[in-house]
Amino acid sequence: KIFALARDVSHHLEVEEKLKSSEENFRTFFESVKDLIFVATPQGRVLFVNDSVVGKLGYSPEEIHRMHILDFHDPLDYEEAEEIFNQMFAGQRDICPLPLMKKSGEHLPVETRVWFGKWDNQPCVFGISKDIAKEQESLQMFNRIFDFNPVLMAITESRTGRFVNVNNAFVNKIGYTRNEIIGKRAADLELFYNPEAKEELEKELRSRGYIDNHALEVRSKSGEVLVGLFSGEVIKTGGEEYFLTVMVDKTMQSITERKLEKQSKIKNVLMRIATDYINIPLERLSGAINESLKMMGEFVEVDRAYIFDYNYEEETTNNTYEWCAGGIEPEIDNLQQIPMDAVSNWVAQHIQGRYIYYPVVGKIDDSDKTKEILESQGIKSVLTVPMMLGDHCLGFVGFDSVKDYKHYSNEDIALLKLYTQMLVNVLNRQKQEQTILSSLEEKAVLMKEIHHRVKNNLQVISSLMYLQASYIDDSTAKRILRNSENRIKTMALLHEKIYQSSDIGRLNFKDYVESINYKLVDYYQEGSAKVSLKTEIDEINLNLDKSILAGLIINELVTNALQHAFEGRKVGVITVSALEKGNRIFLDIRDNGIGMTEDIQSRKLTTLGFQLVENLVNQLRGTMAISHEGGTRFTIEFPKE
Structure with missing residues (x-):
């Protein structure tokens, strides 16, 4: 007999197949992960690693299975690694x-996390090391960019406002050390x-x-005030929020802009004063002097501006003109017939052409007689500039600061010296005109001398502006100064023509206009298009006021044509x-130049x-009418008288 026993093992085979498939999937997952995966016994003996460990560290599988988990660290780090684990x-x-x-001895930057589990049903430790080499490279690059960036950079905690880090530019510019900054707030x-x-x-x-x-x-550690343009953004890392701020230092640009603005204001003030002095009738001269004191006093921001004359025969000095800011008591009535002996120190300095500046009146030596006079008026700072006519001192112009102490820059003092010289000229004109008013012949001589002096003064201003322009790099500012220089030259040319003329009351307008035009062409011709100048001018005798106004108009329009009409052209008319x-x-x-579009015209x-x-x-x-056919044309009509 044959006995047979049959048992269905299909389920068992199916389970084995699933386990085999699961194990293959599990190993495929381990091998496909780019992070480094370690499996070790609780004592640290390595049981398994994925391909990334072999590929990135360079050990063979056989070598790895003989290693302890600590063997993957630098021997110098063993103790620290053991403590951390x-x-x-x-x-x-x-x-x-x-x-x-x-294996080569190189270090691989990683972050390692571990957890406990089972491997082949035995207790084990799983470890995953994330390769952070690229992150560290990026961090190092950021640190280099941060530390060596020329702009000022800082990182602060959003929550507390305390500095976490600042770059080298920040430390160098602000003046504090890193230790003085880190952990502090801006308010501290x-x-x-x-x-x-x-x-x-x-x-x-x-x-x-x-x-x-x-x-x-x-504000820097030294107290210097810096002007900066701030940009920044919120950054988050490690669960914390920070502010990354960047400051572009615009201090020098701001200083340059303020200087240019101040120079422009100086030019405008001097031009206004010069124009008033040139055209003002004698009977209105005192009012013009008072107005000029007001303009200069407000410009340099003082509380009182005034003029004293020296009477050497009577040995006295008198306050002849005075301007006071709002809320400041006038002193002119109290300062008449002052013995020169009471201000002998000032007189001695002034007759040598020296200005006197006391930034703090309270620090004047008690032996100086002027200290008591100044303190009785509540003056905190004072500047006086002598009025020199050749080697002779006529008196002085003074500037008092009552409310606050006043610091004068070299530029301020140079301006006030120039203003004082203008006063000297006009006061000398006043004195001379009053002396020879009764004689028409002498008056004509005087007027010629005045025009000669005015011409010289305008040439001084023109030369100052030329020198100023040579120290300016900004092309726009330089062009503005050059244009203003030519305006002043145009006025100076008028006065030159007047004192050369036999009739000082009228001017040969044709000669004047032709001189203006040819001087302008000579001035602007170099480096630009070759420009031809054509003139058609009647023999016109205009009074002085209309001559200078018409001359300035021609100066502006011809200058504009020379500068802009022939851009991109080789010749022009x-x-x-x-x-x-x-x-x-x-x-x-x-002109027959490029003309102006509506857009350019609106801006021009x-x-x-x-x-x-x-x-x-x-x-x-x-x-005035303007047309743009075949170039640009200005047509102006005005009454002769």
Whole structure:
């Protein structure tokens, strides 16, 4: 007999197949992961590693299976690694930051995490090391960019506002060491000149997540105020929020802009004063002097400006003119017939042409008699400039600061010296005119001398502006100064023609205009298009006021044509005509240049030059028309008388 026993094992085979498939999937997953995976016994003996360990560390599988988990670290790090792993096993920390060591001895930056589990049903430790070499490379690159960036950079905690890091430019510019900055707040160091503005900017940064090009003033350790453009953004790392801020130092640019603005104001003030002094009738001269004291006093921001004369025969000095700011008591009535002996120190300095400056009146030596006089008026700072006519001192111009102490820069003092010399000229003119008023012949001689002096003074101003322009790199500012220089030369030329003329009351307008035009062509011809000048000018005798206004108009329009009409051209023609028809004068200034589009015209007509032309035409009680056919043409008509 045959006995057979059959048992269905299909289920068992199916389970084995699934286990085999699961194991293959599991190993495929391990091998495909780019992170380094370790499986070790609780004692540290390696049971399994994935291909990334072999590929990145360079050990063979046989070598790895003979290694302890600590063998993957630099021997110098063994103790620290063992301590860290014990802490991780005890649940006291999550990450081991120590690098792994390749077989070649190189270090591989990683972050390692571990957890407990089972391998082949035996207790084990799983470890995954994430390769952070690229992250560290990026971090190092960021640190280099941060540390060596020429702009000022800082990282602060969003929550506390305390500095976490600042770059080298920040340390060098602000003046504090890193140890003095890190852990402090901006308020602790009093960094911001306007803390309220800083708080508003920080609110915007929090709400928007970034800021861009906001101007703020920052105070350095030495007390210097810096002007910066701030940009920044919110960054998050490690669960914390930080502010990364960048400051572009605009201090020098701001200083340059303020200097240019101040120079422009100086030019305008001097031009206004010079124009008033040139044209003012004798009977209105005292009012013009008082007005000029007001202008200069307000410009240099003092509380009182005044003039004293020296009477050497009576040995006295008198306050002849005075301007006071609002709220300042006048002193002119109290300062008459002052014995020169009471201010002998001042007199001795002034007659040698020296100015006197006391930044702090309270520090004047008690032996100086002027101290009591100044303190009785509540003066804190004072500057006096002698009025020199050749080697003779006529008196002095003074500037008092009552409310606050006043510091004068060298530029301020140079300006006040120039203003004082203008006063000397006008006071000398006043004295001379009063002396020879009764004699027409002597008056004519005097007027010629005055025009000669005015011409010389204008040439001095023109030379100063030429010198100033040579020290300026900005092309726009240089062009503005050069244009202003030519305006002054045009006025100087008028006075030259007057004192050369036999009739000082009228001017040969044809000779004057031709001189202006050819001087301008010579001045602007070099380096530009070859420009031909054509003129058609009647023999016109204009009074002095209209001559200078018409001359300035021609100067502006011919200058504009020379500078802009022939851009991109090799040759060009400018035609200037001045015709007399009845009691009307017709000026025609035209060029055959590139003309102006409506857009360019709208912008051009807002410039200082065109506004000046419109103002001059209005003073002539005239009209002006502009056309752009075959170039640009200005037609101006005004009454002769």
